Amino acid sequence: MHVFEGFLPSPWWQLWFVFSIPVILYGMYKLNKLVSERREVVPLLAVAGAFIFVLSSLKLPSVTGSSSHPTGTGMAAILFGPAITAVLGVIVLLYQALFLAHGGITTLGANTASMAIIGPLVAYLFYRAAAKSGMNFYLNVFLATAIADWVTYVVTSAQLALAFPSAEGGILGSFTAFATVFATTQVPLAIMEGALTALIMKYVVQIKSDVLVDLDVLTTSAVTKLKEAME
Amino acid sequence: MAHILDDYAVLSPLRYKNNWLKIAIVTFGLLAGVSSNSPLVPFLIAICMSFATLYFAKVPASFYFRILAAPAGFVIVSVVIIAFFFGEGAKLFSFDVFGLTLGVSKAGLDMALLVFARTLGGMSCLFFLSLTTPMIELFSVLKATKLPDSFLEIAMMMYRYIFVFLDVAVGVKYAQSVRLGYKDFKTSFRSMVMLGTNLFIRSWEQGEKIYVSMNARCYDGKLILLDDKRPVEMPELMLTLAYFALVVLTFYFTRTVSVL
Structure with a gap:
């Protein structure tokens, strides 16, 4: 969910930039290192970013009829790791603000924090931990992306609550209010996005599994096992 | 869309x-x-x-x-x-x-x-x-900043490929919907998964192709942009x-x- 332009008042939009900029700089440093070692990743990362943008502009089929879009960043985090995803995410968010009127420039810091940094980081950590414990790959992808999607909404609710504390309950009071409206309504959407990503992964394993091995998402033996299970 | x-x-x-x-x-x-x-x-x-x-x-x-x-x-x-x-x-x-x-x-x-x-x-x-x-004009502004080249290059190529993939996505979606691919919740979900997968695989192959074609044209990690x-x-x-x-x-x- 994007926080729109002008929504966050003065100390808060700057603070979220202060939070996001070091992470992005770290991501750029990692990116530069990767690019100097393997030049062929530049076009691959560019098309991956374009893929995130296009995926996030598709409408999810929804039961309630409300319009909603997948974030796509959970999938990117599993594929490319959180540092690179943060950099791709900033570019995607900037393009969304300029092309689709989603988000904004002063709120770019806050949106980056929730959608390009915290959400993907959660997805990545969950995926790695669960993969180590031997969880089924598809279930793992489903849970990682669904949780990341939902965490994004919780962070956005927290951002709004910090900026507009409630008179009686303080920050916690308004967080409850924002989270009730935004985070609970997003649970079905998070499940949808998780299911979508898991099924996309299933087809990718079927058709082009070497990509997943290249990106270090799965080992060769894991891919063979998944393919055997399909037959 | x-x-x-x-x-x-x-x-x-x-x-x-x-x-x-x-x-x-x-x-x-x-x-x-x-x-x-x-x-x-x-x-x-x-x-x-x-x-x-x-x-x-x-x-x-x-x-x-x-x-x-x-x-x-x-x-x-x-x-x-x-x-x-x-x-x-x-x-x-x-x-x-x-x-x-x-x-x-x-x-x-x-x-x-x-x-x-x-x-x-x-x-x-x-x-x-x-x-x-248009974004093309903003790139020359971004070039004047101290952002790393690799970042700007990815941003520029991403811009180009957003339009390529949007075209693909619109085309596939149209083809799916005329075949009643979005008639109810279950089929639309299935269609959407296929669209997403296809987009991912196509974009990956496209990325590999661009690298080869850019290399063949002496790409050395810098795209030069001239502004008037x-x-x-x-x-x-x-x-x-x-x-x-x-x-x-x-x-x-x-x-x-x-x-x-």
Whole structure:
């Protein structure tokens, strides 16, 4: 969910930039290192970013009829790791603000924090931990992306609550209010996005599994096992 | 499919105006709007920027108001929450829900109005930029900053491929829907998965192909971008300064108006 332009008042939009900029700089440093070692990743990362943008502009089929879009960043985090995803995410968010009127420039810091940094980081950590414990790959992808999607909404609710504390309950009071409206309504959407990503992964394993091995998402033996299970 | 504002920007009569001037106008509006204490300043900015977008950039009014309504869902819900929960003092009106008293105080209502005005002002500034300046023009501005080359290159190639993949996505979606691929919830989910997968695999193969083709054309990690000089003309400068002065004056006179 994007926080729109002008929504966050003065100390808060700057603070979220202060939070996001070091992470992005770290991501750029990692990116530069990767690019100097393997030049062929530049076009691959560019098309991956374009893929995130296009995926996030598709409408999810929804039961309630409300319009909603997948974030796509959970999938990117599993594929490319959180540092690179943060950099791709900033570019995607900037393009969304300029092309689709989603988000904004002063709120770019806050949106980056929730959608390009915290959400993907959660997805990545969950995926790695669960993969180590031997969880089924598809279930793992489903849970990682669904949780990341939902965490994004919780962070956005927290951002709004910090900026507009409630008179009686303080920050916690308004967080409850924002989270009730935004985070609970997003649970079905998070499940949808998780299911979508898991099924996309299933087809990718079927058709082009070497990509997943290249990106270090799965080992060769894991891919063979998944393919055997399909037959 | 969402509207790509860039389509309007490419054809905009303001496209070949000085980029830095446009960015200065927008940055000024964004900062003045977000730091003002009175809803009057952002409203004034919204009116000026909308006028500039509709009159100088000749954006169709029906399209403009439709995109201006895009954030409405998010903004209305959040503004209502702020109105109910923010600020203390005498309640203007209140009612009971399940034993809980919900009320709107003066401070809460003022804050909600201010946030609404700021979002409106901010969005109209953003629309002015995105409806008059195609991304290609902004790249030359970004080149002047100290951002690393690899970052800018990825941003530029991403820009190109967004349009390629959007075309693919629109085509596939159309083909799916004429075959009743979106007739109910289950089939639309299935179609969407296939669309996503296809897009991913296609984009991956495309990425490998571009690398080969760029290498064959002596790509050495740098895309060179040339921009032409576009001096700021006097009438534009005068108009911009008049706008700045108007906003600064309003800002100055409303600074003591405490709505908080």
